[in-house]
Amino acid sequence: MPRFAANLSMLYPELDFLDRFEAAARDGFRAVEYLFPYAYPALELAARLRANGLQQVLFNAPPGNPDGSERGLASLPGREAEFRAGIARALDYAQALDCPRIHVMAGLVAHGSTRDAVQAIYVQNLRWAAAEAAKSGRDLLLEPINTRDVPRFFLNRQDHAHAVIELVGAPNLKVQMDLYHCQIVEGDVATKIRKYLPSGRVGHLQIAGVPERHEPDVGELNHAYLFAVIDEVAAQCGWDGWIGCEYRPRQAAAGGTSAGLDWLRSGNFQDPPARRPGA
Ligand SMILES: O=C(O)C(=O)[C@@H](O)CO
Numbered sequence: 001m002p003r004f005a006a007n008l009s010m011l012y013p014e015l016d017f018l019d020r021f022e023a024a025a026r027d028g029f030r031a032v033e034y035l036f037p038y039a040y041p042a043l044e045l046a047a048r049l050r051a052n053g054l055q056q057v058l059f060n061a062p063p064g065n066p067d068g069s070e071r072g073l074a075s076l077p078g079r080e081a082e083f084r085a086g087i088a089r090a091l092d093y094a095q096a097l098d099c100p101r102i103h104v105m106a107g108l109v110a111h112g113s114t115r116d117a118v119q120a121i122y123v124q125n126l127r128w129a130a131a132e133a134a135k136s137g138r139d140l141l142l143e144p145i146n147t148r149d150v151p152r153f154f155l156n157r158q159d160h161a162h163a164v165i166e167l168v169g170a171p172n173l174k175v176q177m178d179l180y181h182c183q184i185v186e187g188d189v190a191t192k193i194r195k196y197l198p199s200g201r202v203g204h205l206q207i208a209g210v211p212e213r214h215e216p217d218v219g220e221l222n223h224a225y226l227f228a229v230i231d232e233v234a235a236q237c238g239w240d241g242w243i244g245c246e247y248r249p250r251q252a253a254a255g256g257t258s259a260g261l262d263w264l265r266s267g268n269f270q271d272p273p274a275r276r277p278g279a
């Protein structure tokens with residue numbers, strides 16, 4: 001059975017952020033992820049993790065401009081010093097939170113520029129950052145994100161992320177494979193799980209129903225089937241990562257997140273998938 005982490009940036013929206021740790025533990029989660037820890041002292045976050053028996057499995061490096069208009073600095077020309085300072089800050093938090101991986105967002109392609117024009121900067125920044133993270137044994141992750149939610153985001157496709165990792169050539173640089181974005185941009189999700197999970201370059205998975213980004217039991221993706229595929233492939237290749245539950249609960253009112261976890265409690269995704277055509 002896959003291991004699920006609660007994404008505290010999206011789940012339990014009715015609670016103050018620091019109270020979401022306890023709520024997640026009460027719902028049976030053993031691990032959490034969230035976007036940004038920087039508004040809180042690392043010691044306070046570490047205490048919440050400890051008090052609730054939770055493991056921190058992922059958070060993001062600083063995204064850039066504090067007004068929220070930027071979505072990462074890794075591919076942005078002229079921002080290299082800020083990028084490096086952000087990675088250093090993230091690594092300090094990762095140390096305090098004992099978190100093994102950090103998501104490094106690629107950033108937006110500026111109007112008038114192109115992906116090709118900034119790819120060399122992206123690769124160079126990532127090479128430096130991966131070497132820094134390796135000093136403390138941590139992984140850095142790249143996430144392809146759909147451009148319906150984030151127009152002009154640099155990295156949108158799984159194959160692009162894997163190609164960048166090849167170019168950088170760092171074993172601790174991996175993909176954050178968010179099946180929600182993957183379905184919106186490219187589809188054929190089960191095949192992509194079968195293709196990429198055994199590559200050793202997928203560091204983390206995330207899920208949400210498509211297209212509304214609600215619970216995984218609503219929408220066009222059959223997660224029960226996908227979880228069985230993940231189980232099957234993971235058993236074959238030894239993948240032992242986490243699956244982040246990164247969705248907006250349908251009921252945002254008190255108790256709505258817990259009520260919406262029936263898909264997890266039912267555990268009805270443990271049957272092996274039907275034979276694939278041609279398999
Ligand atoms: O939006 C997503 O999907 C994420 O996983 C975020 O980490 C992007 O910032």
Ligand SMILES: [Mg+2]
Binds near residue numbers: 143178
């Ligand atoms: Mg995601």
